[in-house]
Amino acid sequence: MSGIDQTQINANVDHAEIDKFSALAHKWWDKDSEFKPLHDINPLRLFFINRHASLKNKTVLDVGCGGGILTEAMAHYGTKQTMGIDMAEKSLKIAKLHALETQTNNVNYRLISVEDLAAEMPAAFDVLTCMEMLEHVPDPATVIRACAKLVKPGGWVFLSTLNRNIKSYLQAIVAAEHLLRLVPKGTHDHKRFITPAELARMCRTAGLITADSKGLTYNPITRQYRFTDRLDVNYMLACRVGC
Numbered sequence: 001m002s003g004i005d006q007t008q009i010n011a012n013v014d015h016a017e018i019d020k021f022s023a024l025a026h027k028w029w030d031k032d033s034e035f036k037p038l039h040d041i042n043p044l045r046l047f048f049i050n051r052h053a054s055l056k057n058k059t060v061l062d063v064g065c066g067g068g069i070l071t072e073a074m075a076h077y078g079t080k081q082t083m084g085i086d087m088a089e090k091s092l093k094i095a096k097l098h099a100l101e102t103q104t105n106n107v108n109y110r111l112i113s114v115e116d117l118a119a120e121m122p123a124a125f126d127v128l129t130c131m132e133m134l135e136h137v138p139d140p141a142t143v144i145r146a147c148a149k150l151v152k153p154g155g156w157v158f159l160s161t162l163n164r165n166i167k168s169y170l171q172a173i174v175a176a177e178h179l180l181r182l183v184p185k186g187t188h189d190h191k192r193f194i195t196p197a198e199l200a201r202m203c204r205t206a207g208l209i210t211a212d213s214k215g216l217t218y219n220p221i222t223r224q225y226r227f228t229d230r231l232d233v234n235y236m237l238a239c240r241v242g243c
């Protein structure tokens with residue numbers, strides 16, 4: 001591989017972001033911690049993923065897996081194998097320990113960038129998830145291209161992120177970080193949020209066909225998330241790799 005490619009690949013990791021997640025790594029599985037929102041949305045996103053891609057016996061990759069909240073839950077659906085990758089080593093240690101504790105044998109974790117894994121294992125996976133991670137990387141389009149490369153033709157890619165508008169600023173930054181303190185201040189940078197039109201364009205360029213989209217909405221009174229057809233704050237896409 002050429003030196004230029006390697007430079008570009010390594011440049012697509014924001015180390016300040018990785019450090020933020022590493023500092024909290026011991027809390028990944030504490031459902032009352034800063035990671036509570038991820039635990040709360042997990043049943044909804046699992047339902048969405050499994051409804052489209054039917055996880056049983058599938059080979060699955062979770063990109064930006066953190067402590068393995070989604071990775072391990074997908075493995076429990078009877079996947080053939082589920083791999084989680086992240087650039088935060090501490091998070092991966094927690095993920096591995098948790099899988100040991102829960103005796104989840106069909107899961108493994110690796111410290112590798114999605115771009116490097118795409119070069120190593122093209123078209124190796126039936127299903128790929130990349131959730132709540134794109135808004136933390138300098139160049140999400142490159143991540144999406146790598147995701148598309150990792151999946152077999154006809155396979156599924158699930159992406160989630162935050163829309164960029166006034167409402168998402170008020171909800172995801174002002175309310176979630178400052179008023180309700182659901183996540184630590186500075187968790188998100190509004191400039192990095194991605195509109196559905198931008199995400200759809202990145203997907204198309206990567207050869208992905210969007211099959212479905214759903215928004216998630218949070219009710220601060222009931223403290224519950226539910227699906228919505230509006231993509232104005234948290235949203236996810238289900239895409240297929242073109243044949």
Ligand code: SAH
Binds near residue numbers: 022067069085130
């Ligand atoms: N996908 C998980 C965790 C989301 S938090 C979930 O939804 O439950 C965002 C994660 O992205 C963190 O674990 C962080 O370490 C990871 N991350 C940020 N930049 C990354 C990069 N360039 N490559 C891989 N992982 C990255």
